[in-house]
Amino acid sequence: MQKFLKDWRQDAMNKHQYDSAIFIGDKLLALTNDPNDAFWLAQVHYSTGNYSRALTFLDKHKLIDHSPSCRYLAAHCCIKQSKYEDALATLGDKTPAHLLGNTNKSRRKIQHTNGSVRNGVHRKGGSRMERRQRSEEMEKENTSDVKYEAAMCYLRGTCFAKQNSYDRAKECYMDAVRIDVQCFEAFDQLMKNCLLSPDEEWAFLESLEFDSITTDSTDSSQEAAQFVKMLYTTRLSKYKNPSEFSNAVESLSQHYNLDSNPDLLLSKAELFFTQCRFKQALAITSSVLDTDQYNFSFLPLHLACLHELRQTNTLFLLSHRLADHHPEEPATWLAVGVYYLSISQIAEARRFFSKASMMNPHFGPAWIGFAHTFALEGEHDQAVSAYGTAARLFQGTHLPQLFLGMQHLQLNNMTLAHEYLTTAHNLCRTDPLLLNEMGVVFYHLDHLAEAVHIFHQSLAIAKEIDSDPKAWLATRTNLGHAYRRQHNWSLALTEFEEVLRQGQRDVHIFCAKGIDVGSHCGVA
Numbered sequence: 001m002q003k004f005l006k007d008w009r010q011d012a013m014n015k016h017q018y019d020s021a022i023f024i025g026d027k028l029l030a031l032t033n034d035p036n037d038a039f040w041l042a043q044v045h046y047s048t049g050n051y052s053r054a055l056t057f058l059d060k061h062k063l064i065d066h067s068p069s070c071r072y073l074a075a076h077c078c079i080k081q082s083k084y085e086d087a088l089a090t091l092g093d094k095t096p097a098h099l100l101g102n103t104n105k106s107r108r109k110i111q112h113t114n115g116s117v118r119n120g121v122h123r124k125g126g127s128r129m130e131r132r133q134r135s136e137e138m139e140k141e142n143t144s145d146v147k148y149e150a151a152m153c154y155l156r157g158t159c160f161a162k163q164n165s166y167d168r169a170k171e172c173y174m175d176a177v178r179i180d181v182q183c184f185e186a187f188d189q190l191m192k193n194c195l196l197s198p199d200e201e202w203a204f205l206e207s208l209e210f211d212s213i214t215t216d217s218t219d220s221s222q223e224a225a226q227f228v229k230m231l232y233t234t235r236l237s238k239y240k241n242p243s244e245f246s247n248a249v250e251s252l253s254q255h256y257n258l259d260s261n262p263d264l265l266l267s268k269a270e271l272f273f274t275q276c277r278f279k280q281a282l283a284i285t286s287s288v289l290d291t292d293q294y295n296f297s298f299l300p301l302h303l304a305c306l307h308e309l310r311q312t313n314t315l316f317l318l319s320h321r322l323a324d325h326h327p328e329e330p331a332t333w334l335a336v337g338v339y340y341l342s343i344s345q346i347a348e349a350r351r352f353f354s355k356a357s358m359m360n361p362h363f364g365p366a367w368i369g370f371a372h373t374f375a376l377e378g379e380h381d382q383a384v385s386a387y388g389t390a391a392r393l394f395q396g397t398h399l400p401q402l403f404l405g406m407q408h409l410q411l412n413n414m415t416l417a418h419e420y421l422t423t424a425h426n427l428c429r430t431d432p433l434l435l436n437e438m439g440v441v442f443y444h445l446d447h448l449a450e451a452v453h454i455f456h457q458s459l460a461i462a463k464e465i466d467s468d469p470k471a472w473l474a475t476r477t478n479l480g481h482a483y484r485r486q487h488n489w490s491l492a493l494t495e496f497e498e499v500l501r502q503g504q505r506d507v508h509i510f511c512a513k514g515i516d517v518g519s520h521c522g523v524a
Contacts, residue, residue, distance in 0.1 A: 068148035150180030194397035276471035
Protein backbone atom coordinates (compact mmCIF):
# COMPACT_ATOMS: atom_id res chain seq x y z
CA MET A 1 0.00 0.00 0.00
CA GLN A 2 2.81 2.46 0.83
CA LYS A 3 4.45 2.02 -2.57
CA PHE A 4 1.08 2.45 -4.28
CA LEU A 5 0.43 5.73 -2.44
CA LYS A 6 3.94 7.05 -3.06
CA ASP A 7 3.65 6.35 -6.78
CA TRP A 8 0.22 7.99 -6.89
CA ARG A 9 1.53 11.00 -4.96
CA GLN A 10 4.51 11.40 -7.30
CA ASP A 11 2.30 11.07 -10.37
CA ALA A 12 0.11 13.90 -9.06
CA MET A 13 3.18 16.06 -8.46
CA ASN A 14 4.49 15.38 -11.96
CA LYS A 15 1.17 16.66 -13.32
CA HIS A 16 1.21 19.69 -10.96
CA GLN A 17 -2.02 18.43 -9.38
CA TYR A 18 -1.12 19.72 -5.94
CA ASP A 19 -4.52 19.13 -4.32
CA SER A 20 -4.29 15.47 -5.28
CA ALA A 21 -0.71 15.30 -3.97
CA ILE A 22 -1.78 16.82 -0.64
CA PHE A 23 -4.77 14.49 -0.40
CA ILE A 24 -2.69 11.36 -1.01
CA GLY A 25 0.35 12.63 0.95
CA ASP A 26 -1.79 13.20 4.02
CA LYS A 27 -3.04 9.59 3.92
CA LEU A 28 0.47 8.26 3.39
CA LEU A 29 1.77 10.23 6.38
CA ALA A 30 -1.00 8.84 8.59
CA LEU A 31 0.01 5.37 7.48
CA THR A 32 3.79 5.71 7.92
CA ASN A 33 4.31 8.59 10.39
CA ASP A 34 7.65 9.02 8.61
CA PRO A 35 9.39 12.45 8.96
CA ASN A 36 10.42 12.20 5.30
CA ASP A 37 6.77 11.94 4.23
CA ALA A 38 5.92 14.88 6.50
CA PHE A 39 8.71 16.95 4.94
CA TRP A 40 7.50 15.97 1.48
CA LEU A 41 3.97 17.17 2.32
CA ALA A 42 5.33 20.48 3.64
CA GLN A 43 7.14 20.94 0.32
CA VAL A 44 3.86 20.48 -1.55
CA HIS A 45 2.24 23.20 0.59
CA TYR A 46 5.22 25.44 -0.24
CA SER A 47 4.82 24.69 -3.97
CA THR A 48 1.18 25.84 -3.84
CA GLY A 49 2.27 29.18 -2.35
CA ASN A 50 0.69 28.39 1.02
CA TYR A 51 3.79 29.35 2.99
CA SER A 52 2.03 29.85 6.33
CA ARG A 53 0.53 26.37 6.20
CA ALA A 54 3.87 24.82 5.22
CA LEU A 55 5.64 26.55 8.11
CA THR A 56 2.91 25.59 10.58
CA PHE A 57 3.04 21.99 9.33
CA LEU A 58 6.81 21.82 9.88
CA ASP A 59 6.44 23.25 13.37
CA LYS A 60 3.51 20.96 14.25
CA HIS A 61 5.50 17.85 13.38
CA LYS A 62 8.65 19.23 15.09
CA LEU A 63 10.64 18.99 11.86
CA ILE A 64 12.44 22.36 11.89
CA ASP A 65 15.28 21.03 14.02
CA HIS A 66 15.09 17.58 12.45
CA SER A 67 17.55 18.26 9.62
CA PRO A 68 19.14 21.10 7.60
CA SER A 69 16.63 20.49 4.78
CA CYS A 70 13.67 21.12 7.11
CA ARG A 71 15.30 24.23 8.59
CA TYR A 72 16.00 25.49 5.07
CA LEU A 73 12.36 25.05 4.04
CA ALA A 74 11.11 26.77 7.19
CA ALA A 75 13.39 29.77 6.59
CA HIS A 76 12.34 29.92 2.95
CA CYS A 77 8.69 30.09 4.06
CA CYS A 78 9.54 33.03 6.34
CA ILE A 79 11.35 34.88 3.52
CA LYS A 80 8.41 34.40 1.16
CA GLN A 81 6.27 36.14 3.79
CA SER A 82 8.87 38.93 4.21
CA LYS A 83 9.57 37.82 7.80
CA TYR A 84 13.30 38.29 7.55
CA GLU A 85 14.01 38.44 11.29
CA ASP A 86 12.14 35.17 11.79
CA ALA A 87 14.11 33.63 8.93
CA LEU A 88 17.41 34.72 10.49
CA ALA A 89 16.29 33.35 13.85
CA THR A 90 15.69 29.99 12.15
CA LEU A 91 18.92 30.08 10.15
CA GLY A 92 21.20 31.79 12.63
CA ASP A 93 22.82 35.07 11.59
CA LYS A 94 26.32 33.63 11.13
CA THR A 95 27.80 30.91 8.96
CA PRO A 96 28.91 27.93 11.10
CA ALA A 97 32.70 28.20 11.24
CA HIS A 98 33.28 24.44 10.95
CA LEU A 99 31.67 24.41 7.49
CA LEU A 100 34.22 26.84 6.08
CA GLY A 101 37.13 25.13 7.81
CA ASN A 102 36.44 21.49 7.06
CA THR A 103 34.00 21.28 4.18
CA ASN A 104 36.47 21.31 1.32
CA LYS A 105 38.68 18.70 2.98
CA SER A 106 35.77 16.36 3.64
CA ARG A 107 34.33 16.89 0.18
CA ARG A 108 37.69 15.99 -1.39
CA LYS A 109 37.75 12.88 0.77
CA ILE A 110 34.35 11.87 -0.56
CA GLN A 111 35.58 12.43 -4.11
CA HIS A 112 38.76 10.43 -3.48
CA THR A 113 36.86 7.45 -2.13
CA ASN A 114 34.25 7.90 -4.85
CA GLY A 115 31.47 7.60 -2.33
CA SER A 116 32.77 4.45 -0.65
CA VAL A 117 35.35 3.18 1.85
CA ARG A 118 38.00 1.32 -0.08
CA ASN A 119 40.83 0.48 2.22
CA GLY A 120 39.14 0.67 5.60
CA VAL A 121 39.66 -2.16 8.07
CA HIS A 122 36.72 -2.82 10.38
CA ARG A 123 37.13 -5.33 13.13
CA LYS A 124 33.49 -5.78 14.04
CA GLY A 125 29.94 -5.26 12.90
CA GLY A 126 28.53 -6.83 9.73
CA SER A 127 29.93 -7.94 6.42
CA ARG A 128 32.21 -5.82 4.23
CA MET A 129 29.34 -5.19 1.77
CA GLU A 130 26.99 -4.02 4.55
CA ARG A 131 29.64 -1.71 5.98
CA ARG A 132 30.31 -0.26 2.52
CA GLN A 133 26.59 0.35 1.92
CA ARG A 134 26.22 2.07 5.30
CA SER A 135 29.28 4.19 4.56
CA GLU A 136 27.92 5.21 1.18
CA GLU A 137 24.58 6.18 2.70
CA MET A 138 26.23 8.23 5.46
CA GLU A 139 28.50 10.09 3.05
CA LYS A 140 25.62 10.82 0.67
CA GLU A 141 23.64 12.12 3.62
CA ASN A 142 26.58 14.27 4.74
CA THR A 143 26.96 15.67 1.23
CA SER A 144 23.24 16.49 1.12
CA ASP A 145 23.45 18.24 4.50
CA VAL A 146 26.42 20.29 3.32
CA LYS A 147 24.46 21.41 0.25
CA TYR A 148 21.54 22.46 2.44
CA GLU A 149 23.90 24.34 4.75
CA ALA A 150 25.22 26.20 1.70
CA ALA A 151 21.65 26.93 0.61
CA MET A 152 20.94 28.31 4.10
CA CYS A 153 23.95 30.65 3.70
CA TYR A 154 22.32 31.85 0.49
CA LEU A 155 19.02 32.49 2.31
CA ARG A 156 20.93 34.27 5.07
CA GLY A 157 22.43 36.55 2.41
CA THR A 158 18.98 37.15 0.93
CA CYS A 159 17.69 38.29 4.33
CA PHE A 160 20.60 40.69 4.81
CA ALA A 161 20.14 42.08 1.29
CA LYS A 162 16.46 42.72 1.99
CA GLN A 163 17.54 44.58 5.12
CA ASN A 164 20.02 46.67 3.06
CA SER A 165 23.02 45.11 4.81
CA TYR A 166 24.94 44.48 1.62
CA ASP A 167 28.35 43.76 3.13
CA ARG A 168 26.92 40.96 5.24
CA ALA A 169 24.87 39.69 2.30
CA LYS A 170 28.00 39.55 0.16
CA GLU A 171 29.88 37.53 2.76
CA CYS A 172 26.99 35.08 3.10
CA TYR A 173 26.76 34.57 -0.65
CA MET A 174 30.50 34.00 -0.84
CA ASP A 175 30.34 31.53 2.05
CA ALA A 176 27.56 29.65 0.29
CA VAL A 177 29.67 29.14 -2.83
CA ARG A 178 32.75 28.29 -0.79
CA ILE A 179 30.81 25.58 1.04
CA ASP A 180 29.13 24.25 -2.12
CA VAL A 181 30.59 25.42 -5.40
CA GLN A 182 27.39 24.25 -7.11
CA CYS A 183 25.28 26.78 -5.19
CA PHE A 184 24.72 28.85 -8.33
CA GLU A 185 21.94 30.99 -6.81
CA ALA A 186 24.47 32.59 -4.45
CA PHE A 187 27.08 32.99 -7.19
CA ASP A 188 24.49 34.59 -9.46
CA GLN A 189 23.51 37.11 -6.78
CA LEU A 190 27.15 38.16 -6.43
CA MET A 191 27.52 38.68 -10.17
CA LYS A 192 24.07 40.06 -10.99
CA ASN A 193 24.09 42.63 -8.19
CA CYS A 194 27.73 43.64 -8.78
CA LEU A 195 28.75 42.97 -5.18
CA LEU A 196 32.36 42.28 -6.19
CA SER A 197 34.79 44.34 -8.25
CA PRO A 198 36.23 42.72 -11.42
CA ASP A 199 39.49 41.92 -9.60
CA GLU A 200 37.57 40.45 -6.66
CA GLU A 201 35.42 38.36 -9.00
CA TRP A 202 38.41 36.71 -10.65
CA ALA A 203 40.19 36.20 -7.34
CA PHE A 204 37.05 34.63 -5.88
CA LEU A 205 36.69 32.31 -8.86
CA GLU A 206 40.27 31.11 -8.48
CA SER A 207 39.74 30.45 -4.77
CA LEU A 208 36.77 28.12 -5.29
CA GLU A 209 37.19 24.37 -4.78
CA PHE A 210 35.88 23.07 -8.09
CA ASP A 211 37.68 19.79 -7.36
CA SER A 212 35.06 19.13 -4.69
CA ILE A 213 32.53 18.32 -7.44
CA THR A 214 31.93 14.57 -7.52
CA THR A 215 30.51 12.25 -10.15
CA ASP A 216 30.69 8.50 -10.81
CA SER A 217 34.38 8.48 -11.71
CA THR A 218 37.51 10.57 -11.20
CA ASP A 219 37.81 11.48 -14.89
CA SER A 220 34.22 12.63 -15.17
CA SER A 221 34.59 14.56 -11.89
CA GLN A 222 37.55 16.48 -13.32
CA GLU A 223 35.61 17.21 -16.50
CA ALA A 224 32.60 18.38 -14.51
CA ALA A 225 34.81 20.64 -12.39
CA GLN A 226 36.32 22.25 -15.48
CA PHE A 227 32.89 22.58 -17.09
CA VAL A 228 31.44 24.40 -14.07
CA LYS A 229 34.47 26.69 -13.85
CA MET A 230 34.08 27.66 -17.51
CA LEU A 231 30.38 28.34 -17.01
CA TYR A 232 31.15 30.57 -14.03
CA THR A 233 33.88 32.34 -16.02
CA THR A 234 31.31 33.49 -18.57
CA ARG A 235 29.39 35.25 -15.79
CA LEU A 236 32.29 37.45 -14.64
CA SER A 237 32.90 41.08 -15.53
CA LYS A 238 33.84 41.63 -19.17
CA TYR A 239 36.19 44.48 -18.23
CA LYS A 240 38.92 42.06 -17.20
CA ASN A 241 40.59 39.06 -18.89
CA PRO A 242 38.55 39.05 -22.13
CA SER A 243 40.87 36.38 -23.57
CA GLU A 244 40.02 33.92 -20.78
CA PHE A 245 36.35 34.64 -21.31
CA SER A 246 36.70 33.99 -25.04
CA ASN A 247 38.55 30.72 -24.40
CA ALA A 248 35.81 29.53 -22.04
CA VAL A 249 33.07 30.41 -24.52
CA GLU A 250 34.91 28.72 -27.37
CA SER A 251 35.45 25.54 -25.38
CA LEU A 252 31.83 25.40 -24.20
CA SER A 253 30.58 26.02 -27.72
CA GLN A 254 32.77 23.44 -29.44
CA HIS A 255 32.83 20.60 -26.90
CA TYR A 256 29.41 20.90 -25.27
CA ASN A 257 27.25 22.22 -28.11
CA LEU A 258 26.40 25.42 -26.24
CA ASP A 259 27.07 27.85 -29.09
CA SER A 260 23.36 28.76 -29.27
CA ASN A 261 22.72 28.62 -25.52
CA PRO A 262 21.03 31.86 -24.33
CA ASP A 263 23.30 32.29 -21.29
CA LEU A 264 26.44 32.09 -23.42
CA LEU A 265 24.92 34.38 -26.05
CA LEU A 266 24.12 36.92 -23.33
CA SER A 267 27.74 36.82 -22.17
CA LYS A 268 28.93 37.37 -25.75
CA ALA A 269 26.54 40.30 -26.16
CA GLU A 270 27.79 41.83 -22.88
CA LEU A 271 31.36 41.62 -24.18
CA PHE A 272 30.36 43.33 -27.44
CA PHE A 273 28.58 46.06 -25.47
CA THR A 274 31.68 46.60 -23.33
CA GLN A 275 33.62 46.97 -26.59
CA CYS A 276 31.08 49.56 -27.84
CA ARG A 277 30.10 47.17 -30.66
CA PHE A 278 26.43 47.90 -30.23
CA LYS A 279 25.25 46.49 -33.57
CA GLN A 280 26.85 43.10 -32.90
CA ALA A 281 25.43 43.05 -29.37
CA LEU A 282 21.97 43.98 -30.67
CA ALA A 283 22.12 41.25 -33.31
CA ILE A 284 22.68 38.65 -30.58
CA THR A 285 20.01 39.92 -28.20
CA SER A 286 17.50 40.24 -31.07
CA SER A 287 18.16 36.68 -32.24
CA VAL A 288 17.39 35.31 -28.77
CA LEU A 289 14.34 37.51 -28.16
CA ASP A 290 12.91 36.54 -31.57
CA THR A 291 12.57 32.96 -30.32
CA ASP A 292 12.04 33.73 -26.61
CA GLN A 293 10.55 37.19 -26.50
CA TYR A 294 9.99 37.21 -22.74
CA ASN A 295 13.51 36.23 -21.68
CA PHE A 296 13.79 39.11 -19.23
CA SER A 297 17.47 38.56 -18.50
CA PHE A 298 18.23 39.89 -22.01
CA LEU A 299 16.05 42.97 -21.82
CA PRO A 300 18.32 45.48 -20.00
CA LEU A 301 21.17 44.89 -22.46
CA HIS A 302 18.79 44.80 -25.44
CA LEU A 303 17.22 48.10 -24.37
CA ALA A 304 20.65 49.71 -23.90
CA CYS A 305 21.67 48.69 -27.43
CA LEU A 306 18.42 50.04 -28.92
CA HIS A 307 18.99 53.33 -27.08
CA GLU A 308 22.59 53.63 -28.27
CA LEU A 309 21.53 52.97 -31.87
CA ARG A 310 18.56 55.36 -31.64
CA GLN A 311 16.02 52.71 -32.66
CA THR A 312 13.05 54.50 -31.11
CA ASN A 313 10.36 52.74 -33.18
CA THR A 314 11.55 49.34 -31.98
CA LEU A 315 11.65 50.63 -28.40
CA PHE A 316 8.07 51.92 -28.76
CA LEU A 317 6.70 48.59 -30.00
CA LEU A 318 8.64 46.55 -27.45
CA SER A 319 7.60 48.68 -24.47
CA HIS A 320 3.94 48.55 -25.52
CA ARG A 321 4.01 44.78 -25.90
CA LEU A 322 5.63 44.34 -22.50
CA ALA A 323 3.19 46.73 -20.80
CA ASP A 324 0.25 44.78 -22.26
CA HIS A 325 1.49 41.31 -21.30
CA HIS A 326 3.84 41.74 -18.32
CA PRO A 327 2.96 44.83 -16.27
CA GLU A 328 4.25 43.05 -13.14
CA GLU A 329 7.85 42.94 -14.42
CA PRO A 330 10.28 45.78 -13.52
CA ALA A 331 11.97 45.32 -16.93
CA THR A 332 8.69 46.37 -18.57
CA TRP A 333 8.80 49.82 -17.02
CA LEU A 334 12.52 50.03 -17.66
CA ALA A 335 11.69 49.59 -21.36
CA VAL A 336 9.07 52.36 -21.18
CA GLY A 337 11.57 54.63 -19.42
CA VAL A 338 14.28 53.97 -22.01
CA TYR A 339 11.83 54.78 -24.81
CA TYR A 340 10.92 58.15 -23.26
CA LEU A 341 14.59 58.83 -22.62
CA SER A 342 15.33 58.17 -26.30
CA ILE A 343 12.73 60.72 -27.43
CA SER A 344 13.96 63.26 -24.83
CA GLN A 345 10.85 63.22 -22.66
CA ILE A 346 12.94 63.25 -19.52
CA ALA A 347 10.21 63.71 -16.90
CA GLU A 348 8.25 60.74 -18.23
CA ALA A 349 11.40 58.63 -18.40
CA ARG A 350 12.18 59.47 -14.77
CA ARG A 351 8.69 58.43 -13.66
CA PHE A 352 8.98 54.98 -15.22
CA PHE A 353 12.57 54.42 -14.07
CA SER A 354 11.38 55.26 -10.58
CA LYS A 355 8.51 52.79 -10.91
CA ALA A 356 10.86 50.01 -12.00
CA SER A 357 13.24 50.70 -9.09
CA MET A 358 10.35 50.66 -6.61
CA MET A 359 9.15 47.30 -7.93
CA ASN A 360 12.66 45.89 -7.50
CA PRO A 361 14.95 48.00 -5.29
CA HIS A 362 17.95 45.94 -6.47
CA PHE A 363 17.38 46.59 -10.19
CA GLY A 364 20.59 48.35 -11.20
CA PRO A 365 19.63 49.57 -14.71
CA ALA A 366 16.55 51.35 -13.32
CA TRP A 367 18.63 53.22 -10.72
CA ILE A 368 21.21 54.28 -13.31
CA GLY A 369 18.48 55.39 -15.73
CA PHE A 370 16.78 57.34 -12.94
CA ALA A 371 20.03 59.16 -12.16
CA HIS A 372 20.70 59.83 -15.86
CA THR A 373 17.44 61.78 -16.15
CA PHE A 374 18.63 64.31 -13.57
CA ALA A 375 22.04 64.54 -15.24
CA LEU A 376 20.47 65.25 -18.64
CA GLU A 377 18.43 68.11 -17.19
CA GLY A 378 21.46 69.61 -15.46
CA GLU A 379 20.07 68.81 -12.00
CA HIS A 380 23.51 67.90 -10.73
CA ASP A 381 22.73 67.74 -7.01
CA GLN A 382 19.86 65.31 -7.53
CA ALA A 383 21.93 63.32 -10.03
CA VAL A 384 24.74 63.03 -7.49
CA SER A 385 22.27 61.81 -4.88
CA ALA A 386 20.79 59.19 -7.24
CA TYR A 387 24.20 57.97 -8.41
CA GLY A 388 25.25 57.81 -4.76
CA THR A 389 22.34 55.48 -4.02
CA ALA A 390 23.35 53.27 -6.95
CA ALA A 391 26.96 53.22 -5.67
CA ARG A 392 25.76 52.07 -2.25
CA LEU A 393 23.55 49.33 -3.71
CA PHE A 394 26.01 48.02 -6.28
CA GLN A 395 29.37 48.25 -4.58
CA GLY A 396 31.34 46.13 -7.03
CA THR A 397 30.69 48.09 -10.21
CA HIS A 398 32.67 51.21 -11.02
CA LEU A 399 29.93 52.84 -13.10
CA PRO A 400 28.13 54.84 -10.34
CA GLN A 401 31.48 56.20 -9.14
CA LEU A 402 32.38 57.05 -12.75
CA PHE A 403 29.12 58.93 -13.24
CA LEU A 404 29.60 60.75 -9.94
CA GLY A 405 33.01 61.86 -11.15
CA MET A 406 31.55 63.03 -14.45
CA GLN A 407 28.93 65.10 -12.60
CA HIS A 408 31.55 66.85 -10.50
CA LEU A 409 33.63 67.38 -13.63
CA GLN A 410 30.69 69.24 -15.18
CA LEU A 411 30.42 71.28 -11.99
CA ASN A 412 34.13 72.14 -12.38
CA ASN A 413 34.80 70.57 -8.99
CA MET A 414 38.05 68.88 -9.96
CA THR A 415 39.01 67.69 -6.49
CA LEU A 416 35.83 65.66 -5.97
CA ALA A 417 35.83 64.54 -9.61
CA HIS A 418 39.35 63.19 -9.19
CA GLU A 419 38.38 61.47 -5.92
CA TYR A 420 35.38 59.66 -7.39
CA LEU A 421 37.21 58.71 -10.58
CA THR A 422 40.10 57.33 -8.55
CA THR A 423 37.65 55.23 -6.53
CA ALA A 424 36.16 53.95 -9.77
CA HIS A 425 39.66 53.20 -11.09
CA ASN A 426 40.40 51.14 -7.99
CA LEU A 427 37.34 49.03 -8.83
CA CYS A 428 38.04 48.72 -12.55
CA ARG A 429 41.32 49.61 -14.24
CA THR A 430 40.37 48.55 -17.77
CA ASP A 431 37.49 50.83 -18.78
CA PRO A 432 38.61 53.23 -21.53
CA LEU A 433 35.79 55.68 -20.75
CA LEU A 434 36.90 55.94 -17.13
CA LEU A 435 40.50 56.58 -18.18
CA ASN A 436 39.34 59.25 -20.63
CA GLU A 437 37.50 61.10 -17.85
CA MET A 438 40.56 60.87 -15.60
CA GLY A 439 42.64 62.33 -18.41
CA VAL A 440 40.19 65.22 -18.75
CA VAL A 441 40.55 65.98 -15.04
CA PHE A 442 44.35 66.04 -15.33
CA TYR A 443 44.02 68.24 -18.43
CA HIS A 444 41.96 70.82 -16.53
CA LEU A 445 44.38 70.69 -13.60
CA ASP A 446 47.23 71.51 -16.05
CA HIS A 447 48.90 68.16 -15.37
CA LEU A 448 49.45 67.68 -19.07
CA ALA A 449 52.04 64.90 -18.88
CA GLU A 450 49.68 62.79 -16.73
CA ALA A 451 46.80 63.59 -19.08
CA VAL A 452 48.78 62.43 -22.13
CA HIS A 453 49.75 59.24 -20.34
CA ILE A 454 46.16 58.47 -19.30
CA PHE A 455 44.77 59.20 -22.79
CA HIS A 456 47.37 56.88 -24.30
CA GLN A 457 46.45 54.21 -21.76
CA SER A 458 42.75 54.57 -22.61
CA LEU A 459 43.38 54.12 -26.34
CA ALA A 460 45.72 51.18 -25.71
CA ILE A 461 43.11 49.36 -23.61
CA ALA A 462 40.40 50.10 -26.18
CA LYS A 463 42.60 48.47 -28.80
CA GLU A 464 43.45 45.56 -26.49
CA ILE A 465 39.80 44.69 -25.88
CA ASP A 466 39.10 45.05 -29.62
CA SER A 467 36.74 47.97 -29.12
CA ASP A 468 35.30 49.97 -32.00
CA PRO A 469 37.91 52.66 -32.82
CA LYS A 470 35.25 55.20 -33.74
CA ALA A 471 33.89 55.06 -30.19
CA TRP A 472 37.12 56.61 -28.89
CA LEU A 473 37.59 59.49 -31.31
CA ALA A 474 36.81 61.90 -28.44
CA THR A 475 39.70 60.42 -26.46
CA ARG A 476 42.02 60.81 -29.43
CA THR A 477 40.83 64.40 -29.80
CA ASN A 478 41.57 65.05 -26.12
CA LEU A 479 45.03 63.59 -26.61
CA GLY A 480 45.59 65.97 -29.51
CA HIS A 481 44.58 68.96 -27.39
CA ALA A 482 46.91 67.84 -24.59
CA TYR A 483 49.79 67.65 -27.11
CA ARG A 484 48.81 71.07 -28.45
CA ARG A 485 48.99 72.66 -25.01
CA GLN A 486 52.42 71.05 -24.56
CA HIS A 487 53.42 72.77 -27.84
CA ASN A 488 54.09 69.32 -29.30
CA TRP A 489 52.64 70.40 -32.63
CA SER A 490 53.60 67.44 -34.78
CA LEU A 491 52.09 64.82 -32.45
CA ALA A 492 48.97 66.95 -31.98
CA LEU A 493 48.61 67.27 -35.77
CA THR A 494 48.98 63.49 -36.13
CA GLU A 495 46.14 62.86 -33.67
CA PHE A 496 43.80 65.41 -35.27
CA GLU A 497 44.44 64.00 -38.74
CA GLU A 498 43.67 60.50 -37.46
CA VAL A 499 40.37 61.77 -36.03
CA LEU A 500 39.45 63.36 -39.37
CA ARG A 501 40.54 60.26 -41.27
CA GLN A 502 38.13 58.12 -39.25
CA GLY A 503 35.24 60.36 -40.17
CA GLN A 504 34.87 62.86 -37.32
CA ARG A 505 33.93 66.02 -39.28
CA ASP A 506 33.79 68.66 -36.60
CA VAL A 507 34.54 72.36 -36.88
CA HIS A 508 36.51 72.35 -33.64
CA ILE A 509 38.83 69.64 -34.99
CA PHE A 510 39.56 71.71 -38.10
CA CYS A 511 40.20 74.79 -35.96
CA ALA A 512 42.59 72.86 -33.70
CA LYS A 513 44.36 71.45 -36.75
CA GLY A 514 44.69 74.94 -38.21
CA ILE A 515 46.22 76.22 -34.98
CA ASP A 516 48.70 73.34 -34.98
CA VAL A 517 49.68 73.88 -38.59
CA GLY A 518 50.09 77.63 -38.01
CA SER A 519 52.11 77.13 -34.83
CA HIS A 520 54.25 74.42 -36.40
CA CYS A 521 55.07 76.75 -39.32
CA GLY A 522 55.74 79.71 -37.03
CA VAL A 523 52.64 81.67 -38.15
CA ALA A 524 50.74 81.68 -34.84
